[in-house]
Amino acid sequence: MKKQIGLAGIAALVAASLLAPAAQAEDVITLGASVQLTGTNANTGRYYKDAYQLAIDKINAAGGVKVGDKTYQLKLDVLDNQSDVNLSVRQYVQLISADKVNFLLGPFASNFALSDSSVAEKYQIPMVQGGGAATQIYTRGYKYVFGTLPPADDYYASTIEMMGKMNPAPKSVALVAADDSFDVSVAKGTRKHLADAGMKLAVDETFREGSADFSTILTQVKAANVDAILWTGHETEALNFIRQMKGLNVNPNGLYAFTVGVPTADFRKALGPDANYAYGMTSWLPNPSLKDKWFGDAAQFAAEYKAKFNYSPDYHAASGAADVETFAMALEKAGSLDPKKVRDAIAGISFDSLYANIKYGADGQIVLPQVVVQIQNDKLVPIYTTDFINKAQYPTPAWDKR
Amino acid sequence: MVLAQILLNGILLGGLYGLMALGMALVWGVLNIVNLSHGALIMLGGYVVYYLFTIGGIDPFVALPIAMLVMFAVGFLLQYYLLNLVVRSKMLNTLLITFGLDVVLTYLAQLTFSADFRTINPPYAGANFALFGLTVPSVRLAAFVVAIVLAAALWFLLHRMALGRAIRATAQNLVAARLYGVNPSVLYAVTFGIGTALAGAAGGLYGMIANLTPYIGASLTAKSFVIAIIGGLSNPFYVIFGGIFVGIAESLTALYIGPTYSDVISFGLLVVVLVLRPNRTLRTS
Numbered sequence: 001m002k003k004q005i006g007l008a009g010i011a012a013l014v015a016a017s018l019l020a021p022a023a024q025a026e027d028v029i030t031l032g033a034s035v036q037l038t039g040t041n042a043n044t045g046r047y048y049k050d051a052y053q054l055a056i057d058k059i060n061a062a063g064g065v066k067v068g069d070k071t072y073q074l075k076l077d078v079l080d081n082q083s084d085v086n087l088s089v090r091q092y093v094q095l096i097s098a099d100k101v102n103f104l105l106g107p108f109a110s111n112f113a114l115s116d117s118s119v120a121e122k123y124q125i126p127m128v129q130g131g132g133a134a135t136q137i138y139t140r141g142y143k144y145v146f147g148t149l150p151p152a153d154d155y156y157a158s159t160i161e162m163m164g165k166m167n168p169a170p171k172s173v174a175l176v177a178a179d180d181s182f183d184v185s186v187a188k189g190t191r192k193h194l195a196d197a198g199m200k201l202a203v204d205e206t207f208r209e210g211s212a213d214f215s216t217i218l219t220q221v222k223a224a225n226v227d228a229i230l231w232t233g234h235e236t237e238a239l240n241f242i243r244q245m246k247g248l249n250v251n252p253n254g255l256y257a258f259t260v261g262v263p264t265a266d267f268r269k270a271l272g273p274d275a276n277y278a279y280g281m282t283s284w285l286p287n288p289s290l291k292d293k294w295f296g297d298a299a300q301f302a303a304e305y306k307a308k309f310n311y312s313p314d315y316h317a318a319s320g321a322a323d324v325e326t327f328a329m330a331l332e333k334a335g336s337l338d339p340k341k342v343r344d345a346i347a348g349i350s351f352d353s354l355y356a357n358i359k360y361g362a363d364g365q366i367v368l369p370q371v372v373v374q375i376q377n378d379k380l381v382p383i384y385t386t387d388f389i390n391k392a393q394y395p396t397p398a399w400d401k402r
Numbered sequence: 403m404v405l406a407q408i409l410l411n412g413i414l415l416g417g418l419y420g421l422m423a424l425g426m427a428l429v430w431g432v433l434n435i436v437n438l439s440h441g442a443l444i445m446l447g448g449y450v451v452y453y454l455f456t457i458g459g460i461d462p463f464v465a466l467p468i469a470m471l472v473m474f475a476v477g478f479l480l481q482y483y484l485l486n487l488v489v490r491s492k493m494l495n496t497l498l499i500t501f502g503l504d505v506v507l508t509y510l511a512q513l514t515f516s517a518d519f520r521t522i523n524p525p526y527a528g529a530n531f532a533l534f535g536l537t538v539p540s541v542r543l544a545a546f547v548v549a550i551v552l553a554a555a556l557w558f559l560l561h562r563m564a565l566g567r568a569i570r571a572t573a574q575n576l577v578a579a580r581l582y583g584v585n586p587s588v589l590y591a592v593t594f595g596i597g598t599a600l601a602g603a604a605g606g607l608y609g610m611i612a613n614l615t616p617y618i619g620a621s622l623t624a625k626s627f628v629i630a631i632i633g634g635l636s637n638p639f640y641v642i643f644g645g646i647f648v649g650i651a652e653s654l655t656a657l658y659i660g661p662t663y664s665d666v667i668s669f670g671l672l673v674v675v676l677v678l679r680p681n682r683t684l685r686t687s
């Protein structure tokens with residue numbers, strides 16, 4: 001008897017789940033995404049799911065999106081790709097062909113966005129993604145892919161400009177980069193920026209994505225007695241690198257900087273006082289001067305995000321929220337749900353948001369300067385964009401003199 | 403000088419590698435189980451030390467033996483209630499069940515500990531001293547010493563104590579061991595418990611050198627597997643030597659060929675060892 005009730009219950013649930021979307025299909029626009037909710041990238045993947053959801057809830061609470069003379073609510077369809085690129089590609093195909101989502105939001109990380117965006121292009125469904133910065137994503141002539149992270153090639157541009165104005169200015173540099181598409185892009189651009197600035201590339205090493213041991217690279221860096229280390233990779237590797245720097249007593253004469261990790265609260269929590277003096281970068285800070293139609297401004301966005309999810313947003317989250325807002329804006333402008341028309345609307349859009357002024361280049365990628373940040377006494381301090389914002393703690397003291 | 407420093411780095415790292423593989427080699431050699439969840443057990447051991455340190459305020463090196471006891475209990479229960487079901491069956495069954503166990507442990511760890519990065523960061527974690535112009539990271543040296551001490555303890559247990567004789571006897575001849583009053587299911591559980599305790603110690607040391615996340619297990623299993631085969635399953639010290647060998651090979655590869663090729667070399671070594679000395683993997687204990 002119990003079993004029968006159970007079966008009946010399941011049948012009712014299945015029927016309900018089959019009927020529900022059909023009943024609502026008329027007035028709902030679904031945004032689909034496959035995001036890293038588990039696996040090695042889950043720590044950053046969560047920013048995207050949470051930011052997408054928060055932005056969608058906020059837009060719906062304000063009345064939804066007006067397309068033509070009809071008002072729609074937004075809905076999020078998010079799948080967990082388990083930090084597996086191959087699975088994420090399959091999930092985007094599933095989102096389009098089985099789940100019939102209207103438009104696509106992106107995954108985290110360049111190597112995912114690189115593969116997943118091909119699905120969007122193939123099916124001609126616009127994808128706005130805030131997780132992939134590699135220029136490779138945008139140099140393939142794709143028409144349906146847009147991105148809110150600035151080009152990876154230029155991540156170190158503002159840092160190198162700042163280094164030129166330091167006293168004494170670093171002359172020899174060690175570049176340490178992971179071997180995935182984002183970091184290869186960063187390294188390629190950084191080599192060019194260093195050459196333009198007349199700085200010597202004394203050590204140029206690539207490590208395998210996911211490496212836990214940097215002792216060989218650090219020994220080479222130490223022997224080269226460089227003035228600066230420019231490092232790019234993933235947050236967990238950045239933590240390992242700094243801890244091993246201290247263990248092997250590696251002290252560049254000027255500074256050491258990282259593309260990722262430094263702006264997150266996790267980074268400071270994991271390293272404690274050893275996080276001090278590290279330079280990093282961010283394309284976004286929760287600044288009240290960034291006005292937003294739905295959230296008011298970036299500071300209010302950050303406060304609402306923190307209150308809802310119990311951790312602070314960083315640029316990944318702001319970039320993700322801007323992707324949802326891009327669709328809301330473009331849909332109203334296009335006045336249609338037709339993917340081609342929405343795509344054209346996105347290409348010509350320009351609006352102020354909590355993240356930045358959103359405007360996509362001809363290749364689909366936004367252009368934004370990176371703000372150089374430094375951790376000073378356990379606090380994240382913005383240092384430089386095109387000029388100094390705050391005083392840098394420079395040069396960095398040796399590990400045993402702190 | 404760079405070369406000497408890199409050799410030193412490789413040797414110190416290799417000691418820890420050896421300790422990681424020690425538990426796997428023991429379980430493989432005695433129970434004939436290739437434990438694919440070994441890396442996940444290392445990860446769990448790391449979290450035990452992490453919480454003893456951050457919440458309990460216990461120094462991580464003092465926490466190591468406590469974590470080993472906890473992990474011994476975990477391993478004992480896993481073997482007694484789960485793995486004993488497949489202990490004498492085909493290799494494929496043990497591979498499947500330990501692979502499943504790896505998935506379960508990894509995702510339980512994510513649910514319980516979250517995907518956040520954890521580091522076991524005592525004030526002396528970055529301490530180092532100079533020796534003949536080389537920089538010796540103190541924690542890595544301590545981890546190396548712990549690995550040697552545990553290998554020696556395991557050797558002593560297996561070769562000089564009654565329990566060790568019983569373990570070896572069971573591995574060599576189950577029927578004869580039974581006739582002498584050995585209860586195999588308890589003995590298997592004890593053996594697996596010892597292997598898990600060693601994994602736990604390796605996890606605590608790993609957390610002091612690198613980061614803990616729920617996902618570190620798979621790559622540590624792979625590394626332990628390579629070292630267990632290169633070192634052989636017969637003698638704990640050979641496993642430590644295997645670890646040091648792989649540590650040096652990886653460091654030299656990073657120096658001369660490039661850090662992206664480290665794994666190619668360690669798995670390449672595995673192939674070479676299997677081709678040249680296929681009998682090395684046979685149980686000789």
